[in-house]
Amino acid sequence: MSFSVTEPTKGTKWFAGILVVAYAVITIIPLLWIIATGFKSPSDSIAYPPVVVFEPTLEGYVNLFTDRTRATDDMLEAAGPPQTWYEEIARARGTVISGPSRYGERFLNSVIIGFGSTALCMILGTAAAYAFSRFRVPLKDDLLFFILSTRMMPPIAVAIPIFLIFRNLGLNDTHLGMILLYTAVNLSLSVWLLKGFIDEIPLEYEEAALIDGYTRFQAFYKVVLPQAATGIASTAIFCLIFAWNEYAFAVLLTSGEAQTAPPFIPNIIGVNGKDWPAVAAGATIFLVPVMVFTVLLRKHLLRGITFGAVRK
Amino acid sequence: MTTSPIDQVAAKTPDGMARKIKGLSDRTIAWIFVAPTIFLLLAVNIFPLIWTIRLSFTNYRVNRPNNDVEWVGLRNYERILNDPDIWNTMQATAHFLLWTIALQVLIGFTLAYLINKKFKGNDLWTTIIVFPMMLSPAVVGNFWTFLYQPQIGLFNYIVAFFTGADPASFSMIGDVHLAPWAIIIADTWMWTPFVMLICLAGLRSIPDSIYEAAECDRASKWRQFWTITIPMALPFLMLAVLFRGIENFKMFDLVVQLTGGGPGNTTTLTSIDLKREAFEKWRTGYSSAYAVILFVTVFGLASIYVKALNKVKER
Numbered sequence: 001m002s003f004s005v006t007e008p009t010k011g012t013k014w015f016a017g018i019l020v021v022a023y024a025v026i027t028i029i030p031l032l033w034i035i036a037t038g039f040k041s042p043s044d045s046i047a048y049p050p051v052v053v054f055e056p057t058l059e060g061y062v063n064l065f066t067d068r069t070r071a072t073d074d075m076l077e078a079a080g081p082p083q084t085w086y087e088e089i090a091r092a093r094g095t096v097i098s099g100p101s102r103y104g105e106r107f108l109n110s111v112i113i114g115f116g117s118t119a120l121c122m123i124l125g126t127a128a129a130y131a132f133s134r135f136r137v138p139l140k141d142d143l144l145f146f147i148l149s150t151r152m153m154p155p156i157a158v159a160i161p162i163f164l165i166f167r168n169l170g171l172n173d174t175h176l177g178m179i180l181l182y183t184a185v186n187l188s189l190s191v192w193l194l195k196g197f198i199d200e201i202p203l204e205y206e207e208a209a210l211i212d213g214y215t216r217f218q219a220f221y222k223v224v225l226p227q228a229a230t231g232i233a234s235t236a237i238f239c240l241i242f243a244w245n246e247y248a249f250a251v252l253l254t255s256g257e258a259q260t261a262p263p264f265i266p267n268i269i270g271v272n273g274k275d276w277p278a279v280a281a282g283a284t285i286f287l288v289p290v291m292v293f294t295v296l297l298r299k300h301l302l303r304g305i306t307f308g309a310v311r312k
Numbered sequence: 313m314t315t316s317p318i319d320q321v322a323a324k325t326p327d328g329m330a331r332k333i334k335g336l337s338d339r340t341i342a343w344i345f346v347a348p349t350i351f352l353l354l355a356v357n358i359f360p361l362i363w364t365i366r367l368s369f370t371n372y373r374v375n376r377p378n379n380d381v382e383w384v385g386l387r388n389y390e391r392i393l394n395d396p397d398i399w400n401t402m403q404a405t406a407h408f409l410l411w412t413i414a415l416q417v418l419i420g421f422t423l424a425y426l427i428n429k430k431f432k433g434n435d436l437w438t439t440i441i442v443f444p445m446m447l448s449p450a451v452v453g454n455f456w457t458f459l460y461q462p463q464i465g466l467f468n469y470i471v472a473f474f475t476g477a478d479p480a481s482f483s484m485i486g487d488v489h490l491a492p493w494a495i496i497i498a499d500t501w502m503w504t505p506f507v508m509l510i511c512l513a514g515l516r517s518i519p520d521s522i523y524e525a526a527e528c529d530r531a532s533k534w535r536q537f538w539t540i541t542i543p544m545a546l547p548f549l550m551l552a553v554l555f556r557g558i559e560n561f562k563m564f565d566l567v568v569q570l571t572g573g574g575p576g577n578t579t580t581l582t583s584i585d586l587k588r589e590a591f592e593k594w595r596t597g598y599s600s601a602y603a604v605i606l607f608v609t610v611f612g613l614a615s616i617y618v619k620a621l622n623k624v625k626e627r
Contacts, residue, residue, distance in 0.1 A: 006523045008429040017431035023423060024440045027501060031443060033466055034455050046464045048479075124349045131345035135338050143350065150357040152610055154562040156586045157603035160367070160596060161360035164374065184356035187349055216341055247450035247565035248583075252591060266454035266569055276458055283451045294446045298439050302509050305445075309551060310513045 034287070037280035045276040059093075060277030062086045064103050064268065064285075068095040103282055106264040110286075112175055113260055114243040117182035121239045124183070125190030126232060130220060132191065133198040134206075144192070148307065151188045155248040166253060173254045181249055186239040189307060193238065196308035197231025198224065234300040237293050244290065261286050361607075368601035375594040388601035398602075400577060401585045407492055408499070408567075408581060409560050413553055415500045420507030421549065425541075427508075428515040438512075442505045449502065453569030456498045460484040460570075485571050488578045495567045495579050502566065503559075507552040514548025515541065547625045554617055561610050582606055 008016070037045050039056040068090050071079070079096055082088040090097050131137055132144060162181065163172070171177030201224060209219040225232070251263040265282045268275060294301070302310050368388055372381045392398055423441065427434050444452070459467040463480040472479035484494040518540065526536045564583040567573070573580035573588075580588075586606065590599035 006520045006527070013429050013431040016426035016429035017434070020423060020426050020431070020434065020437050020441075023419075024437045027444060027505075028440055030455070030459060030466070030501070031447075033459065037458070046461075048464050048469075050464065050466050050469050124352065127345035128349035131342040135342035135345075137342050137346060143346070147349070147353060149611070150353055152558055152614060153357065153361070153607055154564070154583050154586070154603070154610070156564060156583050156590065157364060157607050158357060158360040160374075160590050160600055160603065161363035162356065163591075164363070165360065180352070181356060184352050187353060191349060216338070241446060245446075245448035245450075247448065247569075248587075251450075252587070262448050262450040262565075265451050279454070279458075283455055286451055287447050290446050290448070291443055294443060295439060298435075298442070301442060302513050305506055306510060306551065306555065310510055310548065 031287075031291075034280050035284050037277055038284045040277050040280075042275065042277055045280070057089070058086075059089050060275075060281035062089045063275055063278040064281040065101055066090065066097045067099050067101050068093075069098045070094065071096045102264065103261075103268070106259055106261045107285070109175070109254075109258055110244060110260040110262075113178045113182060113258065114240050116175065116179040117186065117243045118236050118239045120179060120183045121186045121190050122232060122236050125187055125194050125235070126225070126228075128187075128191050129194035129198055130224060132195050134203075144195075147188045147191050150184075151307075155185075156252070159249060159252045162249075163253060173257045173259070175258050178250070178254060178258050178260070181253070182243040182246060185246070185249075186242055189242065189304075190235050190239055192307040193235045193303060194228070194231060196303065196311065197228050197235070200231075201227045231300075234297055234304065237297055238304040241290055241293060364600045364603050367597050368604050370597040372597045373594050374596045384597070388598050389605070391598070392602055392605060397577070398585070401580050401582055404492065404577070404579060405561065405563075405581045408495060408563070408579075409557065411496045412499045412503070412560055413556055415496065416504045416507045416556060417549065417553060419500070420504045420552070421511045421545075423504070423508045424511035424515055427512055438509075441508065444502045445505045447502075449566035450569045452502060453498065453566040456494075456570050457485060460494055462486070486575055488575050491571050491575055491579050495570055498570055499560065499563070499566060503556060507549075507556065510548050510552040510555075511545060514545035517548070518544045543627075547621065550617075550621045550624060554614065554621065557617070558610060558614060561606075561613075 036052075036054075038060045039058070040051070040054050041057050041059055044051050044054045045060075066086070071094060075096065076091065076094070082091050087097055132140060137143065166172040166177050169177075171180070205223050205227065206219045209223045210216070214222065245262065246260075247262045250260045254260065254263070261282070265279060265286060268279050268282055297304065369383060369385060370381050371384050371388075373379060427438055456467075459465050460483070462468055462483045465479070465484075467484065468479040468482065471477065471482075482490060484490045484497075522540055522544075523536060526540060531539070562583055563581050564587065567579055567581055568584050568587070571579040573584040577585075583606075586599055586602050589595050589602060593599075
């Protein structure tokens with residue numbers, strides 16, 4: 001091992017390590033609590049003192065995905081024995097499943113709007129970023145700043161006229177409207193991030209391609225795009241996460257048809273008031289994919305959250 | 313870049329499409345590439361903003377489309393600036409902003425400093441610490457209401473466990489004195505990693521050679537920290553404050569789910585107040601003026617701050 005005066009001593013490392021691990025454990029507890037609550041029975045979820053060891057049940061998930069009605073004993077008998085494991089769980093509570101809940105649709109809306117806006121955002125963003133990176137665009141700095149400044153507006157501030165415009169165009173509560181809106185919101189991020197990634201690709205590759213007989217467009221999609229693939233992928237994940245998590249526009253502009261999961265999850269109510277296991281189950285299904293993406297993104301995290309201002 | 317290689321190249325390309333492209337200068341291509349983005353941003357951001365400004369001079373109400381729309385000049389602005397409720401809201405926002413930024417900078421910088429000691433497995437723990445900030449604030453805010461429940465909530469239980477108080481004796485979101493802290497705690501839990509990541513980048517950007525030189529001069533670790541670490545990490549720290557400042561000035565989703573602005577108006581931040589005016593009371597003209605004031609404030613403060621940031625960077 002090479003000796004360096006700047007290398008922390010073993011003791012320092014242990015000390016720092018213990019403090020950081022302690023913080024990490026404290027910070028992860030609420031998340032683990034959400035996940036655990038999803039597998040609790042309603043009585044366990046509101047037990048005092050809070051229970052850490054419990055018998056796991058899928059009741060929260062069944063309640064999340066189904067609508068149930070209270071049934072009398074006669075009705076239960078008339079309905080016959082439960083056909084599936086989830087019916088059995090519902091029957092144990094004296095209820096019958098009356099149909100699927102809205103959660104599936106809302107989750108699907110989140111997927112459609114998230115992926116739709118991300119795809120559109122990447123197409124527009126890559127093209128614009130390439131132009132800003134490689135061409136002399138008049139007023140380039142002003143345009144780039146303009147693109148960034150759109151992010152400073154409180155969403156509620158532009159929501160009023162967008163609400164009016166959408167109503168006039170019939171875009172209120174539609175997938176298309178939300179996709180366009182989220183694309184616009186995320187464009188600043190994608191243009192700034194992608195410009196940074198494309199700036200890092202040496203100009204020589206394209207020049208060589210052009211001399212070899214490629215057109216500008218060919219050079220763009222056969223040379224630049226593959227080179228920028230990692231950057232494009234991580235930018236796409238960032239756009240997806242932002243669209244996935246967005247709440248303010250979703251709650252103001254959607255109510256049924258195109259409502260995404262974030263405005264829906266808090267309103268999940270059970271038969272006896274707030275059904276916390278079902279809420280937790282809904283949150284778990286919604287949050288865990290983001291955690292997976294975070295792990296995949298960890299190398300580019302810093303760039304993403306600072307719009308490319310800080311590159312490691 | 314000149315257009316000549318393209319002309320050469322296009323001349324060699326046989327198909328008709330290429331011949332058409334040959335006619336396109338780089339400038340044209342640049343515009344084709346940039347225009348859709350600019351157009352969409354104009355349509356979804358600038359056009360609505362101009363519309364908001366226009367509405368702010370009227371008494372228009374969305375829920376009464378048949379009423380005559382009157383031009384009221386600056387009256388909306390006057391009423392807002394003289395409204396004590398709005399100043400209370402501003403105060404609540406300032407309280408929230410100052411405390412969240414102070415706590416997040418303090419904890420975030422400390423964490424980054426410790427992680428930079430490069431102990432074994434620091435990557436893994438950094439990733440775990442980062443999780444909260446990637447999640448949906450609305451869903452997280454909703455879940456924190458569960459943690460904050462008196463009696464059954466985990467947060468109350470843990471506080472009670474360490475202080476000996478009765479966990480049912482206090483309600484973080486129901487008490488006028490505690491609610492402002494409830495939102496500060498949740499926001500700090502969520503966004504400290506953001507400040508930490510930026511600070512970490514700042515600390516890692518300081519070359520070892522500077523510390524080596526200081527070590528040769530027998531500067532104490534304490535002195536090194538204040539004369540090397542802090543000044544060199546300061547631009548990054550300021551950048552983190554800028555991002556958090558703008559984001560928390562706009563704060564809506566986390567807090568609206570957590571407290572809904574209550575109890576009373578103790579946690580009614582400006583965005584929540586604006587949403588009530590615009591989408592519950594439907595005072596469109598009035599709330600448009602409100603929105604313009606907020607936007608001008610955030611834009612103005614951010615511009616002053618960026619100037620200061622650039623000065624620090626130049627040093």
